[in-house]
Amino acid sequence: MSVTSNTEYGVRPRFWFAVYQLLWHLLLPLAFVRLAWRSRHSFAYLHHIPERLGFGYERPNTKGSIWIHAVSVGETRAAQPLIEAYLARGESILLTHMTLNGRRTGQQLFGPAIASGKIRQVYLPYDLCWCVEHFLRSFKPKFGLFMETEAWPTVVFRCAEIGLPLFLVNARLSERSAHRVNQFGKAGRALFQAFAGILAQTEFDAGRYCSLGVKNVSITGNLKFDVPLDAKLVQQGKDWQAELHAINRLMVCAASTRDGEEAIILSAWKELLLSNVFKVQPLLCLVPRHPERFTEVAEQIQSAGLKFRCRSEWQGTPTDCEQLDVILGDSMGEMPMYYSASNLVVMGGSLLPFGGQNLIEACAAGCPVLLGEHTYNFQQAALDAVAIGVAGRISGDLLFGETLALTESLKDLLLNSSELSKMSEAAKAYSIEHQGATKKILAALDQQLYSLS
The missing domain is CATH 3.40.50.11720 (3-Deoxy-D-manno-octulosonic-acid transferase, N-terminal domain)
Known part of the structure; x- marks a missing residue:
């Protein structure tokens, strides 16, 4: 056209x-x-x-x-x-x-x-x-x-x-x-x-x-719909997810987060864990967008009192994470693995006014997405994903550290396995349809x- x-x-x-x-x-x-x-x-x-x-x-x-x-x-x-x-x-x-x-x-x-x-x-x-x-x-x-x-x-x-x-x-x-x-x-x-x-x-x-x-x-x-996921990384992610599911544990990936967003996510995650609504506590995989911030984010996780390890401490797929609250994704080029291992993604850049990050790769991996209000850099993709049920919006303003909306959005989806499954299938179809x-x-x-x- x-x-x-x-x-x-x-x-x-x-x-x-x-x-x-x-x-x-x-x-x-x-x-x-x-x-x-x-x-x-x-x-x-x-x-x-x-x-x-x-x-x-x-x-x-x-x-x-x-x-x-x-x-x-x-x-x-x-x-x-x-x-x-x-x-x-x-x-x-x-x-x-x-x-x-x-x-x-x-x-x-x-x-x-x-x-x-x-x-x-x-x-x-x-x-x-x-x-x-x-x-x-x-x-x-x-x-x-x-x-x-x-x-x-x-x-x-x-x-x-x-x-x-x-x-x-x-x-x-x-x-x-x-x-x-x-x-x-x-x-x-x-x-x-x-x-x-x-x-x-x-x-x-x-x-x-x-x-x-x-x-x-x-x-x-959008060319990003045509970008193939690394098959080896996808398989590593699926293997990791299978190991987590074997102990009835779900994982949320906070992907490509920006400065200020990690504090919001960690606060919401602590509230989620303290709610005691899960028989087995879910695991958070936190992946900052910029590598130079890995050390800073590690310090934030430690200050929040959450038990964590860095992805760089594993040679292969992380396995011994039963006692952890958070995994810090301090590696480059492994997003397909993180997405394939996760049950839900919180998309970075959208919680604060950064314009959002690309949600297409997560959809290609069949991973449902939670978006904040700030998705102007990916306006059409975000609107389409929300409209067909691939993504959900976090209601409420997170700009001033009000994390209850994020906590409740996470809780609602993680406790609804049928809805997550439905969103996952819709995500795969959405990514194929737009190629x-x-x-x-x-x-x-x-x-x-x-x-x-």
Whole structure:
């Protein structure tokens, strides 16, 4: 499905762009200070520093490659089916990231292709003219695909000026973000108008892009429905769940939690355990979104007086957890295992105003979901999931630490095995029904690139 508007192609706003470049030059030293600060957790933050400035590439010329930019973990995973489809066509890929965890995820997913040279992986440079110019001259891709929400002005406008087609793929735009763009007037709208095309996830997203005057918008669905779950991790999760069920124990996964949400969840969990309504107390698996917060969250669990162990203390699937209240999921890339082992998921990012995290992977594992009120980053997926009974909403405001609503929502579902089973089957059907975005995106890109040639 295609939606069009008749605004002229976006043009670089000279005054605002000059201000933007000045700010970037002033803030550049702080960017390196930030990397140095983060290197306290991993020295890898200081690797590939020249790439951040558009230099230091080994074998830089990959002319004719398809350039896919996936800023971090979620975008890299979402890009997987698209990357695999292009590799199957015999194409080479230039894969760029902004974050260390995004790069690590790319290495994990595409290690053999990277080793063989079919995929080249680097950091996207900071959005300064001279950095971007050297990057584009070094790699000379035939076209570019930016995943989901990325829109760096220098990159976008420069690609438009040199005739390099750049598309925003699997694109989403919340109402809040659209309002922010409009606050910048013509300068903000010109940024999205400068894309060769935008392939949006939903009608909501497409409508917002059109309201910004974007010339070429298509609705192609959400790539995350096409991302396959790691079969080995799924089996590990199922084995773990079977061991828990053998002792009549249920598990709740609090997934991709953000700063402030862990305190709410731990408070609600203590209330749940103290209610004494379960013959065998359920187990909480708490998985923070950002690895650098693992130590901080471990301290919170300890301060709450709950017995816990870290996932990293097990070599395989955790088994000796009968006496534990909480397991801290301090590992990377194991969400399919956590979901497959759980009877219910509390989706992080939605309890406080962070916009929510992706619930699709949990649904693919057949795990029912509890959502807070804040799901504007995944508006359509959340609305659909609630409407068909895959997900439930936590009624009540959690912003000021009122945890009773969360406690009662958990209690109601964990004590209703037939409802959990019904939601689980609906979740699997929901994830299968919405697959197919990869084929739609490939077809749309083929058509648009042909029209541009």
